[in-house]
Amino acid sequence: MTSLVFFYLASVIILGGGLTVILSSNIIYAALGLMASLIGVAGIFILSFAPFLALVQILIYGGAIVIVIIFALMLTKLEDFRTLSDHKHWPIALIASLVTLGTIIAAAFYTPTNLVSRRGVDFDKIAHELFSQWAIPFEVASLVLLIALMGGVIMVRKTNSRDDK
Amino acid sequence: MIELTHFQILSGFLFAIGLYGVLARRNAILVLMSIELMLNAVNINLIGYSIFMNASESHRALGHVIIIFVITVAAAELALAIAIILRLYRNKSSINTDDINIMKW
Numbered sequence: 001m002t003s004l005v006f007f008y009l010a011s012v013i014i015l016g017g018g019l020t021v022i023l024s025s026n027i028i029y030a031a032l033g034l035m036a037s038l039i040g041v042a043g044i045f046i047l048s049f050a051p052f053l054a055l056v057q058i059l060i061y062g063g064a065i066v067i068v069i070i071f072a073l074m075l076t077k078l079e080d081f082r083t084l085s086d087h088k089h090w091p092i093a094l095i096a097s098l099v100t101l102g103t104i105i106a107a108a109f110y111t112p113t114n115l116v117s118r119r120g121v122d123f124d125k126i127a128h129e130l131f132s133q134w135a136i137p138f139e140v141a142s143l144v145l146l147i148a149l150m151g152g153v154i155m156v157r158k159t160n161s162r163d164d165k
Numbered sequence: 166m167i168e169l170t171h172f173q174i175l176s177g178f179l180f181a182i183g184l185y186g187v188l189a190r191r192n193a194i195l196v197l198m199s200i201e202l203m204l205n206a207v208n209i210n211l212i213g214y215s216i217f218m219n220a221s222e223s224h225r226a227l228g229h230v231i232i233i234f235v236i237t238v239a240a241a242e243l244a245l246a247i248a249i250i251l252r253l254y255r256n257k258s259s260i261n262t263d264d265i266n267i268m269k270w
Contacts, residue, residue, distance in 0.1 A: 007167050011175050018182040021198050034198045041205045048212045053232055060236055065243055072194055072247045076254045093188030097181040104177035114219040115169055121226045129226040141237045148241035152248040
């Protein structure tokens with residue numbers, strides 16, 4: 001029962017942060033709402049007996065990604081979007097997201113599943129799987145990160161070509 | 166007690182919120198944030214199935230492994246997307262998604 005209370009607490013933090021991202025008119029508040037939402041997801045990971053994933057979530061999402069987004073906000077001009085306005089076709093977006101929500105919830109209730117009570121996965125087992133069966137995707141992921149790093153540097157570097165202003 | 170349905174409904178709500186943000190917001194950085202919300206919704210669903218499914222432990226560890234890959238790819242994607250946005254801002258002085266239509270047919 002205590003875990004259910006913590007689950008609802010984390011859910012309120014996650015959904016509140018998410019609503020701040022999509023409804024706030026101040027983009028700094030939106031970034032902070034994103035941070036709250038991501039840390040709430042780390043709480044969900046702890047409730048799921050996955051402390052390593054919670055640590056990674058806080059380090060990478062709560063630390064790196066939100067900070068990078070705030071850097072991007074500082075490098076673009078804040079005055080341009082001091083007052084954010086939504087797209088004029090936002091009711092269509094609302095309908096699309098509500099239809100998606102209905103589909104997901106219907107699928108969640110009507111899919112037959114073979115469930116047992118909540119239990120975690122051994123940390124040794126995760127490491128064993130990651131470095132034996134999924135070793136090649138793991139190496140490819142490191143290549144993806146390297147290429148993204150190089151691509152980011154090349155894309156934003158100053159060049160002498162004509163199209164650069 | 167927590168059940169799988171709780172995870173699925175939370176994940177569905179977060180995914181719908183992210184989808185609305187992607188479709189309705191006009192600032193490119195806010196669209197990026199909404200994409201991160203959608204990726205986290207997927208992670209919640211994966212961890213829910215990983216701890217509730219009646220499967221062998223190596224199969225359930227797969228949920229954790231996929232979450233690690235999703236986080237890695239999200240970090241790479243975010244770095245590239247921020248680079249593209251900064252480049253666009255330098256060239257067009259705007260990151261409003263309505264102004265970015267050079268690839269429109």
